[in-house]
Amino acid sequence: MLKLYKGLKSYVKQLILMVLLLFVQAFSMLMLPSMMSLIIDRGVVQGDMNYIVTAGIIMICITLAGSVSAIGVGYFASKVAVGFCTDTRKKLFRHIDRFTMEEFDKVGTSSLTTRSTNDILQVQNFTIMLFRVIILAPIMCIGGITLAFQKNATLAMVLVVCMPVIVVFLVLVLRSAFPVFRSMQAKLDKVNLIIRENITGVRVVRAFTAEQREEKRFEEANEDMTRTSTKSQVKVSTLMPLLMLIINLGTVAVVWFGGQQISQGVIQVGDMMALIQYLMLIMYALVMMSLIFALMPRASVCAERIMEVLEIKPAIKDAVNPKIPEKKTGIVEFRDVTLAYGNSDTPAVSGISFTAMPGQTTAIIGATGSGKSSVICMIPRLRDPVQGTVLVDGVDVREYDLDALRKRIGYVPQKSNLFAGTIRSNIAFSNEDMSDGQVERAARIAQADDFISKKELGYDDPVAEGGTNVSGGQRQRLAIARAMATNANIFVFDDSFSALDFKTDAAVRRAIRESTQDATVIIVAQRVGTIMNADKILVMDQGKIIGEGTHEELLRTCGIYEQIAKTQLAGGGEEE
Numbered sequence: 001m002l003k004l005y006k007g008l009k010s011y012v013k014q015l016i017l018m019v020l021l022l023f024v025q026a027f028s029m030l031m032l033p034s035m036m037s038l039i040i041d042r043g044v045v046q047g048d049m050n051y052i053v054t055a056g057i058i059m060i061c062i063t064l065a066g067s068v069s070a071i072g073v074g075y076f077a078s079k080v081a082v083g084f085c086t087d088t089r090k091k092l093f094r095h096i097d098r099f100t101m102e103e104f105d106k107v108g109t110s111s112l113t114t115r116s117t118n119d120i121l122q123v124q125n126f127t128i129m130l131f132r133v134i135i136l137a138p139i140m141c142i143g144g145i146t147l148a149f150q151k152n153a154t155l156a157m158v159l160v161v162c163m164p165v166i167v168v169f170l171v172l173v174l175r176s177a178f179p180v181f182r183s184m185q186a187k188l189d190k191v192n193l194i195i196r197e198n199i200t201g202v203r204v205v206r207a208f209t210a211e212q213r214e215e216k217r218f219e220e221a222n223e224d225m226t227r228t229s230t231k232s233q234v235k236v237s238t239l240m241p242l243l244m245l246i247i248n249l250g251t252v253a254v255v256w257f258g259g260q261q262i263s264q265g266v267i268q269v270g271d272m273m274a275l276i277q278y279l280m281l282i283m284y285a286l287v288m289m290s291l292i293f294a295l296m297p298r299a300s301v302c303a304e305r306i307m308e309v310l311e312i313k314p315a316i317k318d319a320v321n322p323k324i325p326e327k328k329t330g331i332v333e334f335r336d337v338t339l340a341y342g343n344s345d346t347p348a349v350s351g352i353s354f355t356a357m358p359g360q361t362t363a364i365i366g367a368t369g370s371g372k373s374s375v376i377c378m379i380p381r382l383r384d385p386v387q388g389t390v391l392v393d394g395v396d397v398r399e400y401d402l403d404a405l406r407k408r409i410g411y412v413p414q415k416s417n418l419f420a421g422t423i424r425s426n427i428a429f430s431n432e433d434m435s436d437g438q439v440e441r442a443a444r445i446a447q448a449d450d451f452i453s454k455k456e457l458g459y460d461d462p463v464a465e466g467g468t469n470v471s472g473g474q475r476q477r478l479a480i481a482r483a484m485a486t487n488a489n490i491f492v493f494d495d496s497f498s499a500l501d502f503k504t505d506a507a508v509r510r511a512i513r514e515s516t517q518d519a520t521v522i523i524v525a526q527r528v529g530t531i532m533n534a535d536k537i538l539v540m541d542q543g544k545i546i547g548e549g550t551h552e553e554l555l556r557t558c559g560i561y562e563q564i565a566k567t568q569l570a571g572g573g574e575e576e
């Protein structure tokens with residue numbers, strides 16, 4: 001929690017102002033009981049009307065000053081807390097933006113969403129409370145007791161006895177509540193996960209009529225959270241009645257001893273009234289503090305969860321002395337590269353060595369799970385190899401200026417995401433200020449201009465979140481167009497033609513080749529027809545390259561390739 005609060009540094013001025021106002025507020029609250037006791041003892045008992053009026057006016061002024069300060073404190077507390085949490089959210093978002101796939105896997109998408117929304121809100125609400133109480137409550141406790149001693153030491157002792165009892169109760173209750181709060185946030189994560197899975201996967205859920213099972217899964221998670229939430233609330237809610245009991249017993253004690261002393265003439269009625277009010281003030285302070293303590297476990301769990309994300313060091317960082325090669329020809333070279341996921345001992349791919357030359361098409365073919373995507377995701381450094389090097393124009397990609405590297409690569413991932421917006425905004429994703437000409441050229445290469453022009457609004461037709469309102473083949477073509485609209489000279493297509501019919505597939509590839517002349521093109525595919533014209537074909541099996549050459553060469557030298565080709569081409573009609 002404290003670590004997170006370091007971000008408050010930029011709000012020092014507002015915080016100082018707030019503290020000053022807090023002092024005014026505390027002063028006015030402490031003054032009022034003394035004033036009242038004076039009015040009773042001097043004004044009411046002695047029948048001095050003038051004194052009552054003057055003292056009354058002063059009391060009103062003090063109250064006004066106190067109220068105005070309280071409003072000011074509330075204003076600054078909210079302003080600082082909200083501003084601070086907005087900053088944190090921004091920081092979190094920027095930080096997550098730099099995460100590699102590895103880190104996303106580690107925390108989980110739903111949890112990241114909860115942490116950047118709900119968790120920050122919890123911290124914000126707590127911070128507002130904290131600001132309003134942190135200084136006020138101790139001043140009122142100490143001030144109340146000091147003033148009480150001035151009035152009457154015997155009665156003040158009652159307050160001194162009450163306070164530690166209250167504190168002990170607070171500690172006991174909150175200690176037992178803390179672990180419950182932690183598990184509550186985890187359960188909220190679970191609920192969010194199920195909601196997210198069901199919203200994004202609504203088609204699958206319906207198609208497999210899994211609604212009932214999913215509803216049950218959700219209900220279980222939801223009830224689990226409810227149970228935990230109730231448990232924590234029950235624990236916290238024992239605080240207030242206990243507190244009230246102690247306070248009421250305290251009041252009775254003050255009246256009991258006070259009554260005896262009044263009848264003995266030691267103190268006056270006003271003094272005893274003032275003491276009761278001090279007791280109330282102290283109670284008020286303690287209640288506020290207990291609220292803080294009640295909110296604190298949850299908020300600090302939330303703060304920890306935020307810090308946990310902020311403290312993850314993205315594995316892929318920009319190089320210390322980033323390099324950019326002198327000649328950007330576009331040679332991509334793999335030297336004995338091994339990639340493993342997470343802490344897995346068995347690598348997903350190993351011993352990968354090959355070179356992709358500019359002006360040529362290099363293809364990778366292999367069964368699903370053979371490691372094709374794993375190989376190419378290392379080129380734009382979505383993941384780094386555990387062994388070996390990937391070089392672009394002779395520079396190790398880990399030493400390459402990360403932005404410059406990625407700008408050179410037009411990458412179409414296997415699962416191409418579209419963003420909510422228009423067709424134009426999706427194609428011009430790499431550069432908002434892209435000219436219409438460039439957008440249309442890219443669409444033509446991807447053979448997307450045809451279906452785009454049939455849309456009601458053409459390029460301005462809306463695209464839904466995740467691109468759910470266009471067909472699979474259209475989505476793939478838009479993703480290809482998005483890559484073609486960049487100024488890259490290395491293009492990487494991860495199974496990007498799978499949803500296209502053979503004719504479109506061939507047309508897209510021909511257009512890509514024509515428009516990219518000297519560029520390096522790397523194509524991952526499962527269909528032999530898609531890659532048989534490539535200058536070089538790599539055959540992958542179980543994380544290794546088991547064959548390399550042209551279509552004709554591989555038919556002769558690579559048994560697995562021959563087999564794939566035979567079964568796939570048997571139907572015929574796949575040639576360009």
Ligand SMILES: Nc1ncnc2c1ncn2[C@@H]1O[C@H](COP(=O)(O)OP(=O)(O)O)[C@@H](O)[C@H]1O
Pocket residue numbers: 105341342348366367368369370371372373374375
């Ligand atoms: N994010 C990941 N975490 C752990 N293992 C993964 C991950 N992605 C892929 N793998 C594993 O790596 C292997 C290669 O997968 P992948 O490169 O996607 O194959 P392909 O693209 O050829 O279908 C598979 O065994 C797969 O289970």
Ligand SMILES: [Mg+2]
Pocket residue numbers: 369372373374414494495
């Ligand atoms: Mg793949």
